[in-house]
Amino acid sequence: MAEADTPAAYLAHAVRSYWLIAALWIRAAMAYPVSFWTMTVGGVLITFLDFVAIWLMFSHIDTYGGFTLREVALLYGVTSIAFRVADMLVGSVEKIGQKVRSGDLDAMMTKPVPVLVQLCADRFELRRLGQIAQGIAVFAWAAPIVDWNPQRLLVLVMTLVSGVLIYFCVFITFSTIQFWTTDASEFANAFTYGGNTIMQYPMTIFPREVVRSLTYLLPLAFVNWYPCLFLLGLTDPYGAPDWFRFASPLAALALVGLTALVWRQGLRRYRSTGS
Amino acid sequence: MALIEVRDLSRDFTIRKKTGPLRRTSVVKHAVHDLSFEIDAGEMVGYIGPNGAGKSTTIKMLTGILVPSGGSARVAGLEPSRQRRELARRIGVVFGQRTSLWWDLPLRDSFELLRRIYRIPDQTFRRNLEDHVALLDLGELLDTPVRQLSLGQRMRGDIAAALLHDPEILYLDEPTIGLDVISKGRLREFLRALNHERGTTLMLTTHDLQDIEALCDRVIVIDHGTAVFDGPLSSLRVNGGSSRTLVVDLVDEAAPIDIDGARVMKVEGPRQWLAFPAGASAAPLVAQVAAAYDIADLSIHEPDIEDVIRQLYSR
Numbered sequence: 001m002a003e004a005d006t007p008a009a010y011l012a013h014a015v016r017s018y019w020l021i022a023a024l025w026i027r028a029a030m031a032y033p034v035s036f037w038t039m040t041v042g043g044v045l046i047t048f049l050d051f052v053a054i055w056l057m058f059s060h061i062d063t064y065g066g067f068t069l070r071e072v073a074l075l076y077g078v079t080s081i082a083f084r085v086a087d088m089l090v091g092s093v094e095k096i097g098q099k100v101r102s103g104d105l106d107a108m109m110t111k112p113v114p115v116l117v118q119l120c121a122d123r124f125e126l127r128r129l130g131q132i133a134q135g136i137a138v139f140a141w142a143a144p145i146v147d148w149n150p151q152r153l154l155v156l157v158m159t160l161v162s163g164v165l166i167y168f169c170v171f172i173t174f175s176t177i178q179f180w181t182t183d184a185s186e187f188a189n190a191f192t193y194g195g196n197t198i199m200q201y202p203m204t205i206f207p208r209e210v211v212r213s214l215t216y217l218l219p220l221a222f223v224n225w226y227p228c229l230f231l232l233g234l235t236d237p238y239g240a241p242d243w244f245r246f247a248s249p250l251a252a253l254a255l256v257g258l259t260a261l262v263w264r265q266g267l268r269r270y271r272s273t274g275s
Numbered sequence: 276m277a278l279i280e281v282r283d284l285s286r287d288f289t290i291r292k293k294t295g296p297l298r299r300t301s302v303v304k305h306a307v308h309d310l311s312f313e314i315d316a317g318e319m320v321g322y323i324g325p326n327g328a329g330k331s332t333t334i335k336m337l338t339g340i341l342v343p344s345g346g347s348a349r350v351a352g353l354e355p356s357r358q359r360r361e362l363a364r365r366i367g368v369v370f371g372q373r374t375s376l377w378w379d380l381p382l383r384d385s386f387e388l389l390r391r392i393y394r395i396p397d398q399t400f401r402r403n404l405e406d407h408v409a410l411l412d413l414g415e416l417l418d419t420p421v422r423q424l425s426l427g428q429r430m431r432g433d434i435a436a437a438l439l440h441d442p443e444i445l446y447l448d449e450p451t452i453g454l455d456v457i458s459k460g461r462l463r464e465f466l467r468a469l470n471h472e473r474g475t476t477l478m479l480t481t482h483d484l485q486d487i488e489a490l491c492d493r494v495i496v497i498d499h500g501t502a503v504f505d506g507p508l509s510s511l512r513v514n515g516g517s518s519r520t521l522v523v524d525l526v527d528e529a530a531p532i533d534i535d536g537a538r539v540m541k542v543e544g545p546r547q548w549l550a551f552p553a554g555a556s557a558a559p560l561v562a563q564v565a566a567a568y569d570i571a572d573l574s575i576h577e578p579d580i581e582d583v584i585r586q587l588y589s590r
Binding site for chain 2 (some may be wrong): 017020021024025027028102103104106107109110111112113114123268271272273274
């Protein structure tokens with residue numbers, strides 16, 4: 001294939017195509033600047049209220065699951081940034097079922113751009129930057145409690161990149177299920193939005209089984225929980241090995257591999273049933 | 276070597292049916308079964324058949340969307356299912372009942388995006404845009420979001436979009452469905468010119484016999500997944516033995532009209548239905564009827580493709 005001689009060239013082609021499509025949607029949104037800014041600021045306010053709920057809770061208690069408000073804010077900030085970035089970049093993929101029913105997926109398959117890229121870039125919404133900004137604000141407010149040094153900064157960067165990748169995979173994997181049952185978008189939401197909500201709280205409030213599931217089954221605990229333990233200089237109350245605190249990139253890579261497999265199976269199924 | 280080569284192409288679908296609270300049975304449906312044909316560069320081929328005959332399934336295999344379960348297809352020297360994206364650069368696809376344009380964006384933006392993702396050279400893009408926009412009369416619509424376009428306008432936009440990258444083959448799935456007579460006529464004219472002037476190979480599926488008449492020298496009829504006829508339209512007509520219908524409203528009720536070259540199918544009060552061969556002209560019949568009766572009104576019904584095919588089978 002012309003653009004896919006090597007995996008690197010293929011990836012470059014995919015990323016380039018993604019931004020071409022995304023740029024078009026950004027330009028289209030900017031044609032109505034008032035609407036764009038209203039929606040962006042609205043996004044900040046709505047997600048801000050989301051954090052206010054947690055803040056209010058702390059007006060009655062000093063610690064929750066052994067964590068102070070700022071510590072919870074750190075967990076909240078890290079998962080929110082990762083989740084909202086992933087949502088902005090690939091969130092559209094959850095419309096697979098709709099695209100199958102409308103026939104749009106067939107049209108996508110007749111274009112020289114990978115289908116997954118077209119699905120993810122479709123209706124790219126820059127206004128979601130507002131929601132990302134809220135995550136950054138909460139994180140910035142919590143950041144002073146960490147005793148920053150170069151090592152912790154490096155872990156933070158690795159964590160955010162891994163977190164985005166992990167949520168990418170959650171979005172794509174659970175949306176791909178729609179190739180088998182086209183109405184599964186609610187099901188996917190439970191794991192994407194639901195996952196982000198769970199990760200806003202310290203794992204100490206959940207039973208051990210839940211934490212295990214979030215480590216080994218759906219490794220969302222690597223988005224913020226384990227690396228934040230390191231940032232805060234804590235060891236895991238559930239006794240997970242210390243190296244878990246640096247294992248986020250590993251979890252992300254494993255999930256990327258799994259997601260690639262699921263996606264291929266899903267598309268293969270579509271290409272042999274046409275529905 | 277032919278531009279499109281189809282050899283014993285098959286696609287089975289497994290349909291699972293619930294036959295009880297827990298029991299399910301699977302039925303294998305042969306959507307396309309041992310289909311073979313070749314299409315040369317520059318041909319205009321009508322690909323017709325009743326609903327569910329396997330038309331869309333074939334087109335989906337020729338564009339690489341569906342993977343065949345048996346046999347082989349080669350399009351422009353490529354294997355569609357394995358080289359789908361490479362093939363995409365060399366073909367254009369227009370689906371009549373849906374758009375491949377971006378619904379909320381102006382036509383111009385859709386064209387611009389296609390320019391970039393197909394990496395169309397500037398000169399080619401500008402020439403195609405100018406030509407097609409003029410011929411398809413899209414000039415005033417370029418800044419209108421696709422969702423605000425009428426069906427006919429959208430179809431023209433879709434066709435212009437599918438041709439921007441100079442495809443060698445254009446697949447059209449029901450291109451004139453839902454269009455008014457004038458739009459249909461203009462679209463056919465455009466497609467004919469495209470084929471004559473640029474040599475673009477056209478393969479179209481349609482229910483409209485007039486599309487075929489106006490455009491296609493060759494017709495492939497498919498039913499139950501297999502080609503049942505492949506040849507010029509005229510011989511399909513003759514082979515099919517289908518008929519046109521002259522509907523006559525007389526001023527007064529009368530006994531069944533008895534004229535040469537037609538037979539009465541039905542009488543309902545002053546209205547009578549006369550069938551005559553599809554190859555014949557209605558003019559002499561009308562003259563005969565008018566000479567003998569007082570006519571209040573007349574109309575002629577063309578056999579549709581379903582009729583032709585039904586006839587093809589009833590023989």
